[in-house]
Amino acid sequence: MKKIGILFGQENSFPQAFVDRINQKAEKNISAEFVRIDKVMQAEPLDYAVIIDRISQDVPFYRATLKNAAICGTAVINNPFWWSADEKFFNNALAVKIGVPVPKTVILPSKDLPDDTSEKSFRNLAYPLDWEGIFKYVGFPAYMKPFDGGGWKEVYQINNLDDLWDKYNQTKQYVMMLQEEIIFDDYFRCYCIGGKHVRIMQYEPRNPHHLRYEHGKAPAEKKLLETVKDYVIKLNKYLGYDFNTVEFAIRNGVPYAIDFCNPAPDAEVTSVGQENFEWVVETAADYAIERAKKQKDDQDNLTWGEYVKTSAAKTPLLSHEKKIEKKADKKDAETGTIDHGIALEGIIKKAKAAAPKKTVKK
Numbered sequence: 001m002k003k004i005g006i007l008f009g010q011e012n013s014f015p016q017a018f019v020d021r022i023n024q025k026a027e028k029n030i031s032a033e034f035v036r037i038d039k040v041m042q043a044e045p046l047d048y049a050v051i052i053d054r055i056s057q058d059v060p061f062y063r064a065t066l067k068n069a070a071i072c073g074t075a076v077i078n079n080p081f082w083w084s085a086d087e088k089f090f091n092n093a094l095a096v097k098i099g100v101p102v103p104k105t106v107i108l109p110s111k112d113l114p115d116d117t118s119e120k121s122f123r124n125l126a127y128p129l130d131w132e133g134i135f136k137y138v139g140f141p142a143y144m145k146p147f148d149g150g151g152w153k154e155v156y157q158i159n160n161l162d163d164l165w166d167k168y169n170q171t172k173q174y175v176m177m178l179q180e181e182i183i184f185d186d187y188f189r190c191y192c193i194g195g196k197h198v199r200i201m202q203y204e205p206r207n208p209h210h211l212r213y214e215h216g217k218a219p220a221e222k223k224l225l226e227t228v229k230d231y232v233i234k235l236n237k238y239l240g241y242d243f244n245t246v247e248f249a250i251r252n253g254v255p256y257a258i259d260f261c262n263p264a265p266d267a268e269v270t271s272v273g274q275e276n277f278e279w280v281v282e283t284a285a286d287y288a289i290e291r292a293k294k295q296k297d298d299q300d301n302l303t304w305g306e307y308v309k310t311s312a313a314k315t316p317l318l319s320h321e322k323k324i325e326k327k328a329d330k331k332d333a334e335t336g337t338i339d340h341g342i343a344l345e346g347i348i349k350k351a352k353a354a355a356p357k358k359t360v361k362k
Helices: 013-025 060-071 080-085 088-098 131-138 161-168 222-239 274-294 306-312 321-334 345-354
Strands: 002-007 030-034 050-053 075-077 105-108 142-146 156-158 176-180 186-193 197-202 243-251 254-259
Touching (some): 002 013, 002 274, 030 274, 050 274, 060 075, 075 274, 088 105, 088 176, 131 176, 186 222, 186 274, 197 274, 222 243
Parallel strands (some): 002 030, 002 050, 050 075
Antiparallel strands (some): 142 156, 142 176, 243 254
C-alpha cells in the first residue's frame, strides 16, 4: 500500500478535503492520511510515497525532515531542496531570462547589520549606493518587500523619496526589493498543479482578504487568458514547482508577473470560494495519485525545474529582457502611459539631499 500524506499547520478545510478525496477515489493500493512524525533518523524513510508540504516554510524541523524523506525516495511536493534555495528576486531575474514580463526590480541591502557581522563585513558594498540609478530604473510609485518573504508581511507602498527613507529605516535586517508598481486594469491569481494544470482566477488584491476573489469586472479576453496560461506553465516549468500560484497585473494588455513564489498557496474554502476550492482539491488529489503511482523506492522522485536542468547541462538560458521591455514600452506608448522610470531629475536631486547618512555600516 502506497500512502499519500499531507503536512500542514493552521489550515482547516483543504487538508481534510484532500485526504477524503483521495480515499473516496479508492485507487488500488493507494490511501491518504495526515502525516505523522514520531522520530526522524538519518537516511531512514518515512512511510509515505508522496507528501504534500503545506507548512515547512515556517517550521525548519519539518524542512529538514522532508529533505531526509526525499533522499529516501518520497516524492515531496514541492521539492524541499529547491524551495530552500529559492527567493523572489531570483524568480524575477529568471522570468526576464525566459521572456515573461515583470516589474522593474532592484534588491537593497538590509538597513541594519545582520547578526554576527561587523562594519568590515561590508567592505565590498559601495557607499552610498547608486540611488540615482535605482530611482531612474524603478521610479515611483513602487513597492518595497522582503526578497524572500510572503503572506504580505513587511510590504510597503512607496509614493516618493521621503516615504522610501521613512519605511526603509523600519526594515531592520530584512533584505528588501524595491519594485515598480504596476497600475493595473485587471489582475489574476492562477493555481498551477503538476506544472500543467492551470486555473486562472480573477482577483482583486485591494479588497479585504475574504473578498479578493469577488469582482465586478467582465471576463477577460480569450487571447489574454491564453498568454497568462502560457506564462504560468513556463514559470513553473523553469522553477520546478508542482503546486504554486502565480499572480499577474495586467497593464495595457501586458501581463506582468507580480508574485510567483507561493509553493504553499492559500487553498482555504473561506478564502478562495467553493468553485476554486473544488478545483484545487480534485486536481491536487489526482496529481498526488499520479505521483504515487510513479514513485519508486530509493530513487530521486522530486521535480527539478528546467533552470536546474539547463544549468547542470551548461546550456545558457536565452535572454529576452530587451525584447520584452521594448514590447511593453511600445504597448504603453500606444495607450499614452508614461513610464515611471523617466523624467526623474528633480526627484534625484531631492534624493541626494534627503539620502540617509548611512545605508549600512561599513
